[in-house]
Amino acid sequence: MTRRELWTPNRRDLLRMFGVGGAAVGASSLLAACGLGTGGGGPATDNGAAEVTGGFDWRKAEGTEISVLQTPHPYQVAFQPLLAEFTELTGITVKADLVAEADYFTRLNTELASGAGNYDAFMTGAYFIWTYGPPGWMEDLKPWLQNSSATNPDYDFEDIYEGLRRSTSWDFQVGSPLGTGGQWAIPWGFETNVLCYNKTEFDRRGIRPAETFDDLMQLATDLTDRANNKYGIAFRGSRSWATIHPGFMTQFTREGCKDYEKQGDQLQATMNSPEAVDFTRKWVELARSAGPTSWTNYEYPDCTGDLGAGTAMMVYDADSATYPQNIAGNSAQAGNLAWHPGPAGPDGNYGTNLWTWSLAMNSASEKKLAAWLFIQWATGKEAQTKAVQTGQAGFADPTRKSVFDGAFKQTLGNFPGYQETFEKVIGSTDIKFTPQTQFFETTEEWAVALQDIYAGQDAKTRLDALAAANTTAVNRAS
Secondary structure, eight states, X not given: OXXXXXXXXXXXXXXXXXXXXXXXXOHHHHHHHHTTTTTSSOSOOOOOGGGOOSSOOTTTTTTOEEEEEEOOOHHHHHHGGGHHHHHHHHSOEEEEEEOOHHHHHHHHHHHHHHTOOOOSEEEEEHHHHHHHTTTTOBOOOHHHHHOTTTSOTTOOGGGBOHHHHHHTEEOOOTTOOTTSSEEOOEEEEEEEEEEEEEHHHHHHHTOOOOSSHHHHHHHHHHHOBGGGTBBSOBOOOSSSHHHHTTHHHHHHHHTTOOSEEXXXXXXXXXXXXXXXXXXXXXXXXXXXXXXXXXXGGOOHHHHHHHHHHTSBSEEEEEHHHHGGGGSTTSOTTTTSEEEEOOOOXXXXXXXXXXXXXXXXXXXXXXXXXXXXXXXXHHTSHHHXXXXXXXXXXXXXXXXXXXHIIIIIGGGOXXXXXXXXXXXXXXXXXXXXXXXXTTHHHHHHXXXXXXXXXXXXXXXXXXXXXXXHHHHHHHHHTO
């Protein structure tokens, strides 16, 4: 059985998928492009890993040109100048197409659904595996990793943090945890979600970051001075799945809450459990009393921008997003920032949700060996070390422990608390969501519920309605 036979998307699935990226592209034109009625995509292609034999040699695909689809990002910027070194090493030419993030996933959806194989490799986030994987659009990289003829003996896959490897692996079965199936992508760069704060202001006041969530609420409220355009803490609040996954999901997990539980062969949404209702009510109250006044429109650039401008005293979001604000010349508060793990849960846990930009292979590629050589080079120790050392916008965080402990630590002299925070949370950092194919639809509905509670709806009533709708949605798709 090919992976394309495991699940064939229907019209509703395709409409949903093309809505993921949020770009203004008409559904009718997209459906025409993907060949609705055929399930999208062309004939299934076999995994070519077993065809690679003999000793490992970087030049086994010499003379090949591959196309890679990417979106502009510090990771991509850091690697772009290094592509010439890859070509010199392998004899493979890389044609990298860049698409702005607002349009990126719509473009990627169209490409993968078409089965045309125009792109051999692409950037993706781990959550997108749950959409792209089941219809067979992604190559399982595990057979490539396990073939010593195709993979450099020095590659050392286990050097990549365990939570990252687990977060990019799944068997596509409802209720199965991450780490149970194929390896659908290789983590390239990632972020933990922790607190970044204005250390200079904290030191001037003689205060320290909070160690419990209740103390964080009080501290953020005390730091809020609306009359002087200062507020305590920024985190995302827009109507998007991206509002749920950083600070909210991290603290939700630390407070002992879960999104779903397995009951028989079904998932039951539990974002309305007593502890989840209590936490959500507090989170929304924190936004109301100590967040930005236009919280329901806030994305991560708004949060980090306010931190860099000195308007927000704290940000609860990606460490890699706050990192650039402390680089000289990037913000007014550069040099004044520091990092803290954020409040532990009542039991002392520091469970932290992550995001990772990863590299994946198009299952329709006809140049799989060359694509795999590119992916393993870009995620390898040597290239990642060089990207850390030369990337103009920084490269936080490297996915490999050896690179973090080596080249990356040497960059952290003016980043107080960054290393300590990372080392505090990394052991309990992975994706805290239950994997399921309706992730984007149901998580956006979760963000809408937060906005409704912020607007005055009762938290318990609203979360009961959300849980009922999400339970139906995730099981309908299974």
